[in-house]
Amino acid sequence: MAEHRFEQSGPAGPEIDWWTMLTDPEYLKSPYADLKRIREQKPVHQDPVTGVYFVLGYNEFRQMATAPEMGRDTRLWSNGWNRDEVRQNDPLTYNLFSEFQPQMTNANAPDHRRQRGVYEKAYRTSDLQSFLPMIEAECARLLDALPPGEPVDFMDGFAHPLSRSLARIAFQIPPDMEDQVAEWIAALGLIGNIIMSPEQKQNAQTALREFKVYLRDRLASGIDRPGEGFVGLAIAAFANGTMDEDETLNNLITLIAGGTATATLLGNGLLTLLRHPDQFARLRANRDLLNPAIEEMLRFEPGCSFILRVAIKDFQCGEVNIPAGSLAIGLMGATNRDPERFADPDVFDIERQPNPHNVFGAGAHICLGKAQVRLTAKAAFTALMDRYDHIELAGDPVWWGHRSDQHGLHTLPLRLGALRLGNGT
Ligand code: HEM
Structure with a gap:
């Protein structure tokens, strides 16, 4: 990559x-250099x-x-969507962001704690253990369908369907709604991207409104028991006044x-192992290294590319003062x-200890789903290693080029099996 590509020389130096x-x-393929x-x-x-x-x-x-x-x-971002000028001249942008705003992700204390508290216990490692048999069964079912020795796309054949199945089962989405929900999620996902075309904004708004109608009907249908399961928790929190209707629906969405984000870790992680066959061999030889290996996959090829903050008050960040109302x-x-x-940060080392990476963010907003991500990844890599003593690339992987907030694979062509073909592990 040409080093000068993103710089323009000016009197004050390169910008x-x-x-x-x-x-x-x-850049989206490999932003590290x-x-x-x-x-x-x-x-x-x-x-x-x-x-x-930019931090x-x-x-x-x-x-x-x-x-x-x-x-x-983000309503506090003085240059952002929540301005009279945007409301008057660009109602699509204003309406999209204001309709999706009421939810824990976008809330400051104390509203944030109030909403996050509804779900925190359900997403603890101990409370998620009951999902493990289901995750293992889904891994087995999906791998059964992949022809051994033939080229397969790991993302389409395993990583995305597994993530989607977990969301479907956890939230009891009926099979006939699965594709529709995936479409809504894809349209809404681009909101995290910051830069959106008018068409993408329109699609996201349509998706948000339709998704809310679907969930409102679902909550009203009486099929979920208040307090039980992820949907039941939302119903109970709405019924007892902890969350209003918009918060209830947006948080559920x-x-x-969020559940579908696990796919990035499975793809990025497996590709990284294949690119470092010595590390993959070490992991195969000692499965106790799986937990630190997953942390290193998360650090080395993070599926989430950035976090956002808006300054409530002036904040001194290192040597830079970030004034109130700024986006960081x-x-x-x-x-x-x-x-x-991190010592030797460009080295992929599955035994790296400690590994305090930031891929789940930090502080009050740290990823609520991180225990689920780790549980799923552990089950998925265990299933892959148990089943195949050989995994190799069957073509060039293709990275997403459409999202600056996420770093994931569009395709990961693989050959899986007991066959020894070439230099794979
Ligand atoms: C590899 C997969 C994932 C990555 C890399 C990831 C990363 C992140 C990051 C960086 C944040 C923002 C943290 C901050 O602002 O400090 C976040 C927040 C969040 N994530 Fe994840 N996530 C993943 C999967 C999931 C899953 C599976 C779920 C749900 C089941 C989930 C639910 C959430 C929620 C609800 C928040 C907002 C929490 C809050 O504002 O309090 N994420 N995630």
Whole structure:
């Protein structure tokens, strides 16, 4: 990749064209060299065009993610969607963001705690154990359908269907609604991208409204017992006044959509193992290394590319003052490879200890689904290693080029089996 591509020389030195970079398919494939170069200039940058702050240093990322001055409510972003000017001149943008705003992800304390508290217990490691037999059964069912020795796409054949099945089963989505829900999730997912075309915004708004109608009818249907299961928890919280209707519906949508994110870890992680056959062999030889190996997969090829914060008050982030009302973006591919925190950060080492990566964010908003992600990944990699003593690439993997907030694979062509073909592990 040409080193100069994202820089324009000016009197004040090289400037970074952030939005070109963040949407460039080459960058999205492998952002690490660009992010390293930018982090080495300084750990916190401000985009002179939009005023957005970019946080790349590990310590600064942690400070920003955990500071009470830095919230998650994008209504406070002084240059964002919640302005009279946007409301009047761009009602589509205003309506889309304001209709999806009421939910824990976008709430500051104390509203955030009130909403997150409804689900926190259900997503604890201990409470998720009852899902393990179902996850194992789904892994087996999906792998049974993949022809051994033939080229298969791991993403379409295993990673996405597994993630989707978990969301379907956990939220009891009827089979005839599964494709429709997946379509809504795909349209809504682009909201995390920050940059959206008018057509994408329109699709997302249609998806949001239809998804809400579906969920409202579902909650009213009486098929879920209040307090039981993820949907029942929402019903109980609505009935006792903990959450209003919009919060109840938006939180459910985010949780159903969040469940599908596990696929990025399965694809990115398996590809990383295949690119490091010595590490894959070590893991096969010692399954006790699976937990640290999964953490290293999450650090090395993070499926989530950034977190957002909006300054509630002025906040000193490292050497940079972030004024109230500013949007700050913490870049995962930079912070997870900061040599200030990780020795040999560009080395994939499944025994890395400790491994305090930031892929699930940090602070009050840390990913609610992280225990589920780890449980699923452990079951999936165990199933793969139990079943196949040989896994190799059967073509070039293709990375997503359409989302700057996510780093995942579109296709991962593999040959799975007991056959010994070439240099695979
Ligand atoms: C590999 C998969 C996943 C990754 C990398 C990931 C990453 C993240 C990140 C970075 C955040 C923002 C944290 C912050 O702002 O500090 C987040 C929040 C969240 N995630 Fe995940 N996530 C994954 C899977 C899931 C799953 C499976 C679920 C649900 C079942 C889920 C539900 C949520 C929710 C509800 C929030 C908002 C929490 C809050 O604001 O309090 N995520 N996730």
